[in-house]
Amino acid sequence: MESANGKVFLYGDNVDTDVIIPARYLNSSDPKELAVHCMEDIDKDFVKNMKEGDIIVAHKNFGCGSSREHAPLAIKACGVSCVIAETFARIFYRNAINIGLPIIECEEASKEIKAGDEVSVDFDSGVITDKTTGKTYKGQAFPPFMQKLIDAGGLVNYINESM
């Protein structure tokens, strides 16, 4: 399976889906349109500064608040290759898996990785490598059922395959 590789954009606790994609843009459901405003209310230059493949690292409860799937869709569509956090809010966690946005929970990595570090993530092993510091971390593995959803490329494909 693929891996992620990119520069880290670092955020704190409780990044909510309102700042990931503000409701004033929810009159669109087109991922490309949403991507233009990704993270706008927490980091207005995020889209300008990030490059395809970059990685978001955050602390506790990433994606809390509204259930809007537009949030992981915007993150995925703007080219983020992985979100690493100490914990994810549960609806965001489900949505990310369902739409095929790679996410990984790892307390130590979330606390130690710095903004701007070059990081890679191996999705098969769950190993996160901070190439700037040389340190490696082991992310929490998904339960086998969720891994099947991820391997299928999301919930719709999984259901289609199992029919």
Add this chain to the structure above:
Amino acid sequence: MGMTMTQKILAAHAGLESVTAGQLIEADLDLVLGNDITSPVAIHEIEKMKKEGVFHKDKIALVMDHFVPNKDIKSAEHCKCVREFAAKNEITNFFDVGEMGIEHALLPEKGLTVAGDVVIGADSHTCTYGALGAFSTGVGSTDMAAGMATGKAWFKVPSAIKFNITGKPAEHISGKDVILHIIGMIGVDGALYQSMEFTGDGIKYLSMDDRFTIANMAIEAGGKNGIFPVDEQTEEYMKAHSKRPYKKYEADPDAKYTAEYTIDLSKLRPVVAFPHLPSNTKTIDEAKGVKIDQVVIGSCTNGRISDIRIAAEILKGKKVKKGIRVIIIPATQEVYLEAMEKGYLRTFIEAGAVVSTPTCGPCLGGYMGILAEGERCISTTNRNFVGRMGHTESEVYLCSPAVAAASAITGEITDPASV
């Protein structure tokens, strides 16, 4: 091993004798909900599925409530997409302008959800129906699509936190104060992935509207669901609103909880959550005096008839402070009608407030009451995140209808006992 109330409902819907926390199950759904923001994304997903059509035309509810009557062309296109999907699939419970209300006030009122149900909704406040003794939880649009197609959803069985509610609340203490107090105590991720199970002698002093408010904001503590036991009040409510049979579940005496808290209602003071988290709570005694620009009374949290009544009683014969904008939004057409018949609308208009058709509008910064840079709103809604009601440099303070109405009179955060 004993099961919690939530675990029993999930076990029954998964066809299992028992379940334990952490177990992954597939459960049958009694209702799948979506709104005008989340449904178009779900409809796009369902079109990719091999399975044709929906699992049950009566067990899907599509409510146009966030940006309606439509605020712009794009939101009109969204509603059109859902309207066409509803027509094509002969969805019984499609609620458009004229019939709609804010989804989580509307569904219980229409009797579409009852005790013992398993409900998913592509809206985070779907947890509201736990007030009726149902398991209900928010999901995203793809889960909604899968639910509409198959009538099933996968869940990780949650562990639970128990909240013992004791004592009798004083005047001006409502469900909103109870849940803000709890979120202030445990934090916005205090119940992450878990059920919040409410129990205790004090529950009998909480009206159904209070319980809807409390269950509604379980998500604001990170909870998967909030759930109340079914008592006489619940049964009376369901009999008055629904023809569907309901099933009462009770937690086993030896059910396991990861934590237990006791909340003595008699000791609570009105609570206000300061920017920018619902957990950033202060009592009214610490909060009073903060100057405001706008007041919003409404939403899926506090737009029901008792919320409107409390606001009207405080504003009766009074005037909104000059320079303060007050927006009152009855949550459903039925609430609107009752507010009209009881004279509450006259009270609000004479006081200098505006009354809107049902909409989620200002709660999420959609439309109808957007804040400019530096402005402050005290609101009975559920979230006060950065930029939630408008500019990123605006502020939202969360409170009960009583505190909001009292603050409208003075122009600053005010104890309802003082007006």
